[in-house]
Structures are given as structure tokens and as C-alpha cells.
Amino acid sequence: MLNKSITMLALSAAITSFSAPAFSADLVLYDALDFSGKVAKAFEAKTGLKVDVVEPGSTGEVLGKIAAEGDNPQFDIVWLDGSAVMERMAADHILQPVPADLIDKAAFTDFGKSLIPTSHAFLPTGASTTAIEVNTKKVADDKTPKSWADLKNFAGEVAAKDPNLSGPAYQWLAGFFQTNGLDTGKDLLAKVLTNKSQSGLSSGGKVNAAVLTGKASVGINQDSAIFSKIASGEPVKAVYPSEGSIALPQGLGISAKTQHMDAARKFIDFVTSAEGQAAMQDGKDTDFYFMPLIVGVKGKPGRPADIAFIKLDDKVASSHEAEWKQWYKDHFVP
Structure with missing residues (x-):
């Protein structure tokens, strides 16, 4: 009887963990960017909020994980390179529009403003090509x-x-x-x-x-x-x-089913701040060499900023x- 009870409790716990968000953090971040861990640590130190950073691998592997979760998404925010894939997830109702007040609050450069999608499917945090x-x-x-x-x-x-x-x-x-x-x-x-x-x-x-x-x-x-x-x-x-x-924007999107909208808003505020941008450049790997889109923020030495960009037709x-x-x-x- 005891063994049966233990088995049922274990099964119940497994079912609960599958049907409800699997993380106890204040925010779950899925990403495929080199700097996400650094940014999450800086955000935690600034706010006291806990971020679970989940890095399945490449962008394709992140998208595969999200697709596999279907109607039971386990992430609150996702951070990837590429506007087209973010627009597709918004069209599929995987992402919700980024609140207009958050976008308006960020001090975007003119180039940064040009990368904001009319759908608000994502918030651009930097760019490359x-x-x-x-x-x-x-x-x-x-x-x-x-x-x-x-x-x-x-x-x-x-x-x-x-x-x-x-x-x-x-x-x-x-x-x-x-x-x-x-x-x-x-x-x-x-x-x-x-x-x-x-x-x-x-x-x-x-x-x-x-x-x-x-x-x-x-x-x-x-x-x-x-x-x-x-x-x-x-x-x-x-x-x-x-x-x-x-142009290749880094897109930060919000899950349509997040239960941690307040924490997501705070994370976006932090990423678009001077402190958040500094954390995004605190390293030597690929993604740290992005082109900043926030007024007053300079790229790492050697990162050109005078590129004649063409904006992708994301709908197509x-x-x-x-x-x-x-x-x-x-x-x-x-």
C-alpha cells in the first residue's frame, strides 16, 4: 500500500510538472545568443528576480523546442536573431505583441526605430547582418x-x-x-x-x-x-x-501565455538600459559584437556602424x- 501511494504521488507530481510551467523562477528565458547568460545575471543582481536561462542550442533548436511544447509553452520570453522567425511565431499566436509603452520608453536610434515591427512581434535589442x-x-x-x-x-x-x-x-x-x-x-x-x-x-x-x-x-x-x-x-x-x-535584428519576444508579465516588462526595461546594453557587450564571442540600437551606446571596437542596410520583407x-x-x-x- 505504501509503495502504491508513493508511486501515485510520483505520478501525480510528474503530471503536474508536465501540465504546469516546469520552472519556479520569476522568468524563463529561451535563447540562442552568446550574451543572454551575462545579461540574466546582471538583471538578477539589479532586481533580485530569478531568471532560468534555457539554451537548447542553435536558433533552429530553440524553435524546435518551442514547437514541441505546443499549447503548453514553458518560456516567458525568447531572444533570437532574426525578424522573420519572430513574425512567424507572432502570426502563429506563440508570441504576444510587446506592449507599446515599453517600445516607446526605449531610447532607440533612428535605425533602431526602423527595425520595430508594426506588429510589435518583438523588440529589437541590437543588429548585425x-x-x-x-x-x-x-x-x-x-x-x-x-x-x-x-x-x-x-x-x-x-x-x-x-x-x-x-x-x-x-x-x-x-x-x-x-x-x-x-x-x-x-x-x-x-x-x-x-x-x-x-x-x-x-x-x-x-x-x-x-x-x-x-x-x-x-x-x-x-x-x-x-x-x-x-x-x-x-x-x-x-x-x-x-x-x-x-538587417538582422536580435528580437526579444514575449510568450502569449506567460504568467510573468511584470517580470518580462522589467527584463525588457533592463535590456534597453545602458546597464543592460553593457552586459550585452561583456564578452568576446560572436553576439557581443552587435550594432547597438540605443542612443548613446557604442559598439565594441572594430564594429562598423555605417552599413547601408536593407530591411527584410518579414511577411514574405x-x-x-x-x-x-x-x-x-x-x-x-x-
């Missing part, structure tokens, strides 16, 4: 590509990320189709990404490694990943393609997300 990463020891100055079209000269030697795993890579792919046209873009990629062992990489770190080890001469990579390597003295440079650079990109990711997987992923 995708550039051409060039190994300066393998590629002479007069051979350096200046456009996406020039990458045809490096067919088989181009490293790239799989958009199914990388948020920045999907933002780039959708932007690539926007600036080149869908059919022309697909045709160009078919001529450039001819080596599947290098075109289906899972992260910017692996693109960096491929370019630095010589497995690839050039890479299609998030510019902040390139600047992190430049800062450490590696022989690479970032080239912004002549076709234009699609989010509506074709599954289709274009599958197309890329079918053609360029081993």
Missing part, C-alpha cells in the same frame, strides 16, 4: 569578392550555414531572394554552393573554422562572427556585398519559411 568572410592569406586583394555573384569564382570553396539550424542564415537566405529575385537567387546558389560538406554547417563558429583552416576560401557568415575573429587577430575580413546587406520571409528552408536542405545539406 550577413557578410562575405574572406581568408586574407588565401585570397589576394585583387581577387576578393565584392558581391554575392562574385562567389561563383569560389564554387566549392564557400562555407555556409544551414538555415534550418541558424536564424541568421534564414534571414540571409530570405534577404538573398529578396535582393536577387527568387529564381535568379536559386540559380546563383546552385552555382556557388557546390560542396555540401561546407554548405550545411550548423553555426557561425564552424564557418569561421572552415575559412581559417583553409577548408574554404570564403564564407557566408554573420558579420559579428567575423569581427569576433578579427578582434582575436585572425586573418579574416568582412566584405559587404554590393547587392546590399539585409515568414510565409515562405518552411518552403525555403526545405529547398535549401534538399540542395545543399548532406
